[in-house]
Amino acid sequence: MKEVVVKYVARKPKLDRPIFIEGLPGIGNVGKLAAEHLIEELNAKKFVEIYCKDFPPQVFINRDGTIKLVNNELYYWKTRKKGQRDLIILTGDYQGLSSEGQYELSDTILNIVEALGVKQIFTLGGYGLGREIEKPRVLGAATSRNLVKKLKKYDVVFRENEPGGGIIGASGLLIGLGKLRGIEGVCFMGETPGYLVDPKSAEAVLRVLTKILDINISFSELQRKAEEIEYIADQLKELEGLSKKGEERKDIDYIG
């Protein structure tokens, strides 16, 4: 079995100078939420399933009792608007477990999308702050100064030494390895507390991306999810508050 198995589940599409967008699981699941929302809203079509020996040896069980071997998937979307570019979107259940798997996966995926004409990549992820955020900003990084300059016009924040550790995982590798192939790349990182999945941060990232790509989508589904998460977060805080109170009381009892 090859390290990475690429399975076409639909005919290889003919795309017009497509742009490649990545959103895989990661901090706050920002990238995956964004990519999945984009796929839903555009009704993008799955055409490739990617299996890898560096994914966990695991199948998920669907609601109807059927199984699904964990994978990554490529979708495409053909625009009808003149001047607009087609899209290829990557999402999936996991990133590679090891360094080696990560590199192998990114390299294989670049092979596929480059063969389909991709010259520009946007990778989406989260930037964990470890604290509450009122309004998540979108940080950026890019393969050239020229791109950095262009992106600053779209409210993308570039801050020296942030993120300090750079970008780890597929969001970094795809534009890093892409740069070596002469492919332009941009990474958008939505600020997120990083405790829970963060649809609000995914929305912030997608708003920037769709503005740049001149794509019109609804964000209501992401907003609905954000409300759900907010409700859960509030309940967790309440529970924590109660348990802290309990501890204080215990302390009092003890001291008393």
Next chain:
Amino acid sequence: MKEVVVKYVARKPKLDRPIFIEGLPGIGNVGKLAAEHLIEELNAKKFVEIYCKDFPPQVFINRDGTIKLVNNELYYWKTRKKGQRDLIILTGDYQGLSSEGQYELSDTILNIVEALGVKQIFTLGGYGLGREIEKPRVLGAATSRNLVKKLKKYDVVFRENEPGGGIIGASGLLIGLGKLRGIEGVCFMGETPGYLVDPKSAEAVLRVLTKILDINISFSELQRKAEEIEYIADQLKELEGLSKKGEERKDIDYIG
């Protein structure tokens, strides 16, 4: 040395549309107990030994002082009943230690059994609940809705989002990778506390499987083992009870 070494220890059998059954070590050792019991009862014949660089570098010592390099093994059973199907049964000492080894092993085993005509797989495992169970149910997952529908008639339980983490290891991979080859697959998971090996859960799984396969075997040996385990479990609980009492007494002394 190849990642996986396949050694035929008997002539390759000619089988009639055989069904492939897997039972390897895992939670409660349910799958392995079930597969071994089936092999015993049917007097199935070993024909393949599988060695792998991803198994521990280990030999076991048999009772007579001889050694055995850890492996997986394939057995076959030829039915004499008309209309019944032959079986290939997999069991072994270990599953692969790494993701890569797990995939490589499952892929190699599928190559072997597919070449022997297998079009249907049953994988057997445990579903750990972390609590005592009166009567273990058998949960299921399958490669198609049609199969799910059929299995429900055999008291197999399908519950949304259970197991939540899907199926990990060979029981998941074999049907997951098998599905990609167009092989039908079913996984049976016997409920088990998961603390000790669980022959009772293995019996529950085997009862469903043999009913589907229209095979008649005795379960008395599994029942004997279940009684042994129950006895051990009771003794462990007693010990725990004693030690807890001891602690309580200490607490009292201390407070006193």
Next chain:
Amino acid sequence: MKEVVVKYVARKPKLDRPIFIEGLPGIGNVGKLAAEHLIEELNAKKFVEIYCKDFPPQVFINRDGTIKLVNNELYYWKTRKKGQRDLIILTGDYQGLSSEGQYELSDTILNIVEALGVKQIFTLGGYGLGREIEKPRVLGAATSRNLVKKLKKYDVVFRENEPGGGIIGASGLLIGLGKLRGIEGVCFMGETPGYLVDPKSAEAVLRVLTKILDINISFSELQRKAEEIEYIADQLKELEGLSKKGEERKDIDYIG
């Protein structure tokens, strides 16, 4: 670079039905001590160095300031006694770090020694008891019942289910993989507390081995080392005793 690099540092010897003996680092370093002592006493000649990507990336510094890349080494010894067999002895700095490396190394070494005519293997190791031992016994395991029977005449102990976990590492793999090639194999495990290197246990193992091989060597160097270790062990115990006394005194103060 290949996973395992075999470097001949002397001409390939012509040996008469040689016996292969392994002694690598492990519990109590019993095997390595035994193999090194045998090499010393027989003045065996190094002819192969084995380097491996699965050894640590490390050089040792010799007393004279020169370096040595960590490796395994093969020595040979040609007997002049009629009817006696030549020997090939393996020792080294490390065993492979991973399962895969262990298998690859053992397989490569078997290729080398099999090409030199080896039909019989003795592997040497320790069996850690975790407690003091007056007189270490030598436990055995072998590839056939016939061998087991023969060895019992040489005071080798065979006990059911001991060691319970079988034999892990090169001592197990070499005879396990050897058995698959039709090579006879025996493992001798010297009982050892397992806390410190154990020349006494190495002597016990070597006494059995040399008796079987009809080889006459001195054990005085191993005995000298055993006295050294005993001295160190005594000092460690004394230190421990002092520190325990200190703790007790503290307890008294505290309670007082």
Next chain:
Amino acid sequence: MKEVVVKYVARKPKLDRPIFIEGLPGIGNVGKLAAEHLIEELNAKKFVEIYCKDFPPQVFINRDGTIKLVNNELYYWKTRKKGQRDLIILTGDYQGLSSEGQYELSDTILNIVEALGVKQIFTLGGYGLGREIEKPRVLGAATSRNLVKKLKKYDVVFRENEPGGGIIGASGLLIGLGKLRGIEGVCFMGETPGYLVDPKSAEAVLRVLTKILDINISFSELQRKAEEIEYIADQLKELEGLSKKGEERKDIDYIG
């Protein structure tokens, strides 16, 4: 994707019996600081970038918002002084994460520099003492006794059994694997507390190296960095002092 990817970013240089110098991240970052300083001062020219599946899957973000895939880099420097030798200098962001990656990287790099005529290697690193040092000495290790003798004239310290664990990582492997190819090798280890990056130790190492190579460079930049680090270290100590005092006070309160 190959395990190690070598990318020439400038034409392959023609060098006169070049000497190869390595300085990668490690204890106190001594090697990397030294190699980078040498590159700066000599204005050496980058000609190779090395990417590896065993580096972390990571890009760094530069100050201008552009990204850089983590790598190792080779620089060369051509002397104009007659009789002096040209240099190839290796530095980088990471060493390989696994044993296998370390061996593969060192082997690949030796292939490159050997093809360019290298017959002598100097590797630079730190020797962590875990305590403050007034004036760091430079410890040495070499591939031959002859070299050891020569180096002793340059204030390089050779001490029996120091470092006890030998040399781990690229600094050891490059001269260890080089020795197997018949390449002369020396490792210089600057003593360092090992808590923080240590430009002072890097200076000590470079002073020995440049004296041997008859190269004249300024050390003022390293000295400036050393002052910075000293300032940081002092502040850390002060903080620690304060916090300890706090603890003592608490203790008093408690006891009181």
